[in-house]
Amino acid sequence: MAKTPREPLKPETRLVTAGRDTEAQHGFVNPPVFHASTVLYPTAADQVAHRARYQYGRRGTPTSEALENALGALEGDNCAGVALLPSGLAAIATALMTVAGAGDHVLVTDSVYRPTRSFCDGVFRRMGVETSYYDPLIGADIAALFKPNTRAVFVEAPGSQSFEMQDVPAIAQVAHAKGAVVLMDNTWATPLYFRALDKGVDLSIQAGTKYIGGHSDLMFGCVAANAALLPKLRDTVHALGLCVGPDDMYLALRGLRTLAVRLKRHFESGLTVARWLARRPEVARVLHPALESDPGHAIWKRDFTGACGLFSVVLKPVSQRAVFAFMDALTLFGLGYSWGGFESLVISFDCTDYRTATRWAPGGPTLRFHIGLEDPDDLIADLDKAFAAMRAAA
């Protein structure tokens, strides 16, 4: 007989136990990977009635179920189910299409992940959905932006690249009072550090490509839904024919088992490096809500239980040549976009061109860092050498 753990379990324990059925796995620790399209029905009557535990590869396999169960266990009691998508952006687009259609209006934070904005300004507009962008710091004042046809508010905290914190519970309270739902991109904190569905979010989205995968070798996304929205979410996923390849689902499940220990290390090392950067003479500001000096710190402390390894830095004014000299001198930081893997990264970014509800004027060049699992002492030594290269080029 397989043993069943005694509930209730803490999130870190659930990450280890969820989505595993030792008996069905012939005693092996991990579930098998089903490469599957066709399902054979036992009899003609069963086939005509679609009577089988699984009906079609795209609509679910034991592999997708194991991953959905493991992800759901992490989201808490308000999660009715999780949909799996082939990327984080596919998860965002699917969640948005679940809640709005022709003639509807949605409110999206001005600090949103840029491809989310592209979806709203492109496909969503062509579908007849109107998007208004709002100041991420708006809080309960978002009430003034609602129209009779506002169906949803999209939040992302902290903001993509710019790291503004949002008062998600306050926004959710207003949205629900107005009969709208709340969608959140929760990739930064993950449900381990921000329990979105417990804070009033109706659909919580993660780019599993980032920390769930954790090894820079996987594209994956997921949407966790409350009971009210799950049927419509599933219906949208099925109608669009979206599904994830079995080996990628397996990688996501494998990544989940170590998510808590990896995130803890990203959190600690990220703060160590952020504090060191904040003391550098070349740095004007570090944008990291877990730092006491950050304007979003009070909200972070109230609502979040941790931070990942991603934050930004505003440099004091310096030439682009000097910034590039800094980036090119780094040997432990790759110059790459998709974060959440074990390795450290840096990119140069600029939000000035595309913001519409707020003005982005940081006062100096901006860099986004991802702090990986390396020893932070080595990362700091690498950054120190790069600052020397920057000064030499200035």
Ligand SMILES: *Cc1c(COP(=O)(O)O)cnc(C)c1O
């Ligand atoms: C990377 C990212 C996405 C998109 O995920 P993909 O899997 O790359 O499509 C969405 N939101 C945030 C905040 C991200 O960082």
